[in-house]
Amino acid sequence: MIEFINVVKKYPNGTVAINELSFNVSDGEALFIHGKTDSGKTTLRKLMLLEEKVTSGDIYFDEVPISKIRTGNIYRHRRKIGVVFRESRLFVHKTLYENFLFVLRAVDYRGRALKEKARKLLEFAGLWELRKSYPEMLTPVQRQRAEIARALATDPKIIIADEPTASLDVQGGLEILGMLMKLNAAGKTVIIFTKDEELSEQFGKRMITLDFGEVVSDRPELRESTEVKNEAV
Numbered sequence: 001m002i003e004f005i006n007v008v009k010k011y012p013n014g015t016v017a018i019n020e021l022s023f024n025v026s027d028g029e030a031l032f033i034h035g036k037t038d039s040g041k042t043t044l045r046k047l048m049l050l051e052e053k054v055t056s057g058d059i060y061f062d063e064v065p066i067s068k069i070r071t072g073n074i075y076r077h078r079r080k081i082g083v084v085f086r087e088s089r090l091f092v093h094k095t096l097y098e099n100f101l102f103v104l105r106a107v108d109y110r111g112r113a114l115k116e117k118a119r120k121l122l123e124f125a126g127l128w129e130l131r132k133s134y135p136e137m138l139t140p141v142q143r144q145r146a147e148i149a150r151a152l153a154t155d156p157k158i159i160i161a162d163e164p165t166a167s168l169d170v171q172g173g174l175e176i177l178g179m180l181m182k183l184n185a186a187g188k189t190v191i192i193f194t195k196d197e198e199l200s201e202q203f204g205k206r207m208i209t210l211d212f213g214e215v216v217s218d219r220p221e222l223r224e225s226t227e228v229k230n231e232a233v
Helices: 041-048 072-081 096-106 111-124 140-151 168-184 197-201
Strands: 002-010 016-025 030-034 056-061 080-085 160-161 191-193 206-211 214-219
Touching: 002 041, 016 041, 016 056, 016 214, 030 168, 030 197, 041 160, 041 191, 072 080, 080 140, 096 111, 096 140, 111 140, 140 168, 160 168, 168 191, 168 197, 191 197, 197 206
Parallel strands: 030 191, 030 206, 080 160, 160 191
Antiparallel strands: 002 016, 002 056, 206 214
16 A cells, blocks of 8 residues: 655755655554654654655555645645644644534535534544533543544545654553554554554554664564454544
8 A cells, every 4th residue: 555665855954864765554554663753753754644755766655656746636645644643633722523523624524424424533532422522621542532533534544643642651552552453453554653662562563663764673563453343434
């Protein structure tokens, strides 16, 4: 599904953030991309979302080089990818339900389908009973569960999670990673960027480690996933 071929990203100041990076991500795979600060994780995510352009090499999605995507069609590419950011993107002045209605309207849901989809996503996150709550009233884990559900608004094929456990304790981190693994078991391709190697290892999935923009290890999946498949939302 995703293929990186000799990808280089060099900034005008001479910094090489990604250096001759090559790897594949299979359809339906769960992949952890691990690395410390300045390892290249953020640049890699931005390249995948076309927030940055490669200096050389290319990235393929479904055999299509994303460097060939015209500016006016970038939004279509991004709708294929649900992004879970490290920091909450929920609007603080809107209730949880209002947040979901707003996002779904932005991707062309209307009428009964709009309300049904909002409810389905909130139920998936276990937050329907809290739909009238504002983000500040939620726990950090609840907010992150909402972020994951929000990332599903476009029915994406791929979920990218950027440090989804950074602000959580160990138990909360396991809960959020478990939710992402359930999406993977339902057929989503899931890519998780993380600094927390120890927490990620508990799921036994493939892990690529970056350092100075290069792959220093690519550990295969250690065991078959034991997650129970969920109905896709």
